[in-house]
Amino acid sequence: MPRKPKLGQNFLRDQNAIQRISASIGDLSGQTVIEIGPGEGAITRSLAERAVHVIAIELDRELAPQLRAQFSAEKVTVVEQDVLHFDFAAASAAAGHRLPIVGNLPYYITSPILLKLAASHAALDRAILMVQREVADRIVAAPGSRDYGLLSVTVQMYGPVTPLFTLPPGAFSPPPDVHSTVFRWRFAPRFTELGVEHDPFLRFVRQAFAQKRKTLSNNLRAAKYDTALTYATFAATGIPAQARAEELPIETLAAIHLHLEKERAASSDEAAQSS
Ligand code: SAM
Numbered sequence: 001m002p003r004k005p006k007l008g009q010n011f012l013r014d015q016n017a018i019q020r021i022s023a024s025i026g027d028l029s030g031q032t033v034i035e036i037g038p039g040e041g042a043i044t045r046s047l048a049e050r051a052v053h054v055i056a057i058e059l060d061r062e063l064a065p066q067l068r069a070q071f072s073a074e075k076v077t078v079v080e081q082d083v084l085h086f087d088f089a090a091a092s093a094a095a096g097h098r099l100p101i102v103g104n105l106p107y108y109i110t111s112p113i114l115l116k117l118a119a120s121h122a123a124l125d126r127a128i129l130m131v132q133r134e135v136a137d138r139i140v141a142a143p144g145s146r147d148y149g150l151l152s153v154t155v156q157m158y159g160p161v162t163p164l165f166t167l168p169p170g171a172f173s174p175p176p177d178v179h180s181t182v183f184r185w186r187f188a189p190r191f192t193e194l195g196v197e198h199d200p201f202l203r204f205v206r207q208a209f210a211q212k213r214k215t216l217s218n219n220l221r222a223a224k225y226d227t228a229l230t231y232a233t234f235a236a237t238g239i240p241a242q243a244r245a246e247e248l249p250i251e252t253l254a255a256i257h258l259h260l261e262k263e264r265a266a267s268s269d270e271a272a273q274s275s
Contacts (some may be wrong), residue, residue, distance in 0.1 A: 003174060007060055008106025012042045012130075014171035021182055022046035024164055025100050032095035036083050036103030036113065036129075041070050043102060048075045053089060054176060057083045059106075071147045079132035084109065084116050098187070101127035103112045110135055111151070117185075119156045124187045124271070133166055136181035143249045150209040153250055154202065159188040194254040204257040208245040216256075226259065229267075233259045 003009040012018055021043055025033065028051035035064035038044040038056035040063065047054045054076045059065045064080035065067045071078075079086065092099050101124060105113055110131050117124060129248055132141070140161045155161060164182045169175035207223035208216055216239075220230045234241055245253065 004016065004060060008107070008108050009039060009060070010104075010172040010174060010176045011039050012104055012167075012171060013173050014167060017167055017171055018042050018046055019166075019183075020165065021104070021128055021130070022050065022103065024182065024184060025102050025126065028052075031097060032091070033100045034091065034103060038067055038104050039104070040080070041067055042074060043104065044071065046110070047102060048112075053077065053095075054081060057081055057086050059083070077125060084112055086116075088117075088123040096174065098125035099123055100125055101129070103127070104130040104180075107132050107178075114139075114151075114155055117187075118154070119189045121158050121189055126187065127185045128164070128182060129185065130167075130180050130182045132176075132183045133179040136163055136166075138184050140183060146245050148246050149212065149256070150206060153205050153253065154210070155185065156250060157190050157202070159186045159190075161185050174213065192251065194251065196254050196257060200261065201254065201257055204260075205253060207243075208253060208256075212246065214244070215241075216243050216248070217241060219245065220260075229263050233263065235246035 028047070031051050032053040032055060033047050035044055035047060035054055035056045038058050043055055044056050044067065048071060056067060056076055057079045058067060059080070059082050061080060064078050067076070067078045088099065102116065103113075117127060135151070138149060138151045139148045139155050140163045141149070163185045165183060166179055166181045168179055169177065171180070191201065198218040208219055210219045210222060217227070217230050217234070221227055231241060233256055234243070236259055237252065239248070239252065239256065248256075250260045
């Protein structure tokens with residue numbers, strides 16, 4: 001069957017890599033595992049040998065029936081659907097546990113899939129995902145490194161990430177133009193621990209990283225934060241005036257955000273009392 005490059009169809013052929021991906025998800029005994037984009041079933045087969053049940057989410061309407069013909073319905077449920085519309089919470093409730101996820105992702109929608117998984121974190125336990133190497137570098141980057149930015153902070157707020165191994169284009173058919181990296185993501189959100197709320201903190205992070213070469217104070221000024229308040233916050237949290245968001249660990253970004261929000265709330269209270 002002709003491949004559909006638009007659907008990111010680069011099928012994994014390296015048997016060693018297939019076994020390593022399947023092993024990296026850990027013990028699957030007694031569990032349902034979700035596979036995103038099973039394709040021709042290369043990884044699905046190994047998962048089916050190790051889990052009680054596999055839910056394989058495949059958008060391609062020609063591949064889905066082929067997969068159904070390949071595996072018994074008791075072992076593998078093939079869901080012909082866009083993964084971005086899949087209800088992970090319902091699947092987790094039906095399985096009776098938080099779900100392990102495996103996927104050699106279609107690269108054209110990597111970020112939307114990561115955001116979908118982040119939004120579904122309560123239903124998820126851990127994921128082993130393959131993405132383009134440069135994207136994995138950004139996901140796992142530490143503060144101060146070239147690749148650290150909005151994607152690193154957003155993903156890492158939902159739990160620790162670990163790079164596992166990288167594959168060359170020749171491991172796939174047809175070979176993609178890029179190298180691919182497999183990484184582990186354990187879902188353990190940090191919002192409560194850091195005392196921040198999801199939406200306001202992630203909005204602040206987007207503003208903080210809005211322009212890569214700008215200082216944090218310039219990015220916050222562009223987002224309409226009061227400059228005096230920003231510098232007072234830097235002084236209170238021990239941040240140099242010229243700091244850039246790319247240098248700051250998540251804990252520091254959270255401390256700055258909390259301080260800014262506290263001072264903003266205090267000054268709007270004052271304004272309300274004096275009016
Ligand atoms: N897992 C297989 C492998 O490793 O050989 C195939 C991986 S291939 C990189 C990505 C797969 O995701 C393709 O089978 C493609 O049809 C499927 N896909 C693309 N977009 C999708 C979407 N929105 N939802 C679910 N599956 C999708």
